[in-house]
Amino acid sequence: MGREATITPEQVHAIADAIKAEGGKPTLRAVRERLGSGSMGTVATLLQQWRSGQERQTATHLVLPPSLQRVILEFMASELSAARAPLEAELAEQQQAAADLATENERQTGTIEGQAGALEALAAEKATAEGKAEQLATDLSGAKEEAIRERQAAEQARTELAKAMLRLEAMPRLEDDLAVIRGELARERQGRIEAEQQAAVLAAQKTDLAGRLADAKADIERVSQQLDKVQARAEQQAEALADARVSIQTYLAREKDLAVQIDTVRKDAEQARAAAQVAGEEAAQLRGKFDAVAKPKAG
Structure with missing residues (x-):
């Protein structure tokens, strides 16, 4: 939307009259400098x-005798006929230039206002x-802390796994x-x-081999005790x-379980921010x- 004019025709006309009264020529630049505001296109139009209006006033103030007026008017008509076409063409060109200048000024004003709105949006x-960015930085910090905790848990699991491997090697x-x-x-x-x-043989030869039978029984008892000890030791080794x-x-x-947890934490860190590559790499x-x-x- 175009910006409303900040100057009036009365202001421009008054300044032009003042410059003319001072003996100067009311040009576009001179009038604009005295106004101190307003677009060049608006000032040019006014x-x-x-x-x-000045040309009409000049024509109105001419009062001569009818015969002289007729001669002058005929002469002026002749001269004006010859000069009107280029003057009218020049006037139309100047008016068109002034209108183009005003249109361009309004367009630039609208562009500036649009740029101001775009600047506010930016x-x-x-x-x-x-x-x-602040939220992503916070999420990234949390992800790094979680990764550190998981890394510590992994170190502990690695230590326990090493102990288990030692037992497995044993x-x-x-x-x-x-x-x-x-x-x-x-x-x-x-x-x-x-x-x-x-013992069975000794039993058959009980009479002759009574002493040897007693020794055999003692040997059997000793072997039985050793067997019991060996069985107990075997049971302990099996339990271990x-x-x-x-x-x-x-x-x-x-x-x-730790591997699954670590994979979940890594996926959460990647979703928190693509820029969290460090946590993902770790x-x-x-x-x-x-x-x-x-x-x-x-x-």
């Missing part, structure tokens, strides 16, 4: 109106963007000990069978082996380390 968008030795104990137990059982057989397997399964389940590196730890075990 000044042209004043000039048209300022509002800037404030909104700054608010979003399992073959426990199995070897169990195999040895089982071998000893089998030998003790075989010895017991042989002792019982010897079962506990170690349960501990390893617990650690493996906890490792999977989470990815952390996931890579867990995969590296899990591969030997899976193999």
Whole structure:
């Protein structure tokens, strides 16, 4: 929408009259400088109106005898006929230029007002963007703190996993000990069978071999005690082996849970801000380390 004129025709006409009375020429620039405001196009239009009024006043004040007026008018008509066409053309050109100037001035005024509105909209968008940036910075800080906590939890899980691996490495030795104990137990059982057989033979030869039978019974009792000790030791080793397997399964389940939690935190950090690449890379590196730890075990 065009801006309303801040000057009136009376102001322009009064200044033009004053300049003319002072002996000067009321040009567009001289009138605009005395006004101190208003667009050049508006001043040009009003000044042209004043000039048209001046020409009419000049024609009205001419009073001559009728015969002389007739001669003069005929001469003026002849001269005016010759000069009117270029003057009218020049006047029309000046009026068109003044109108174009006024239109351009109004267009530029509208453009300036539109730019001012756009500037206000940009300022509002800037404030909104700054608010979003602050919120993203807060979200990024929270994501980094969460990643640090998860990394610490992962370190603790890695330590516990290392302990479990040590126990797992000790399992073959426990199995070897169990195999040895089982071998000893089998030998003790075989010895017991042989002792019982010897006892049967000694029973048949009870009269002659009473002393040897008593010794055999003592041997059998000793072997039985040793067998009981070996069985108890085998049961303890079996219980220790079962506990170690349960501990390893617990650690493996906890490792999977931690891997799922770390993957969730990394996705939340990526959604909080595309610019949170640092937190994402740390989470990815952390996931890579867990995969590296899990591969030997899976193999």
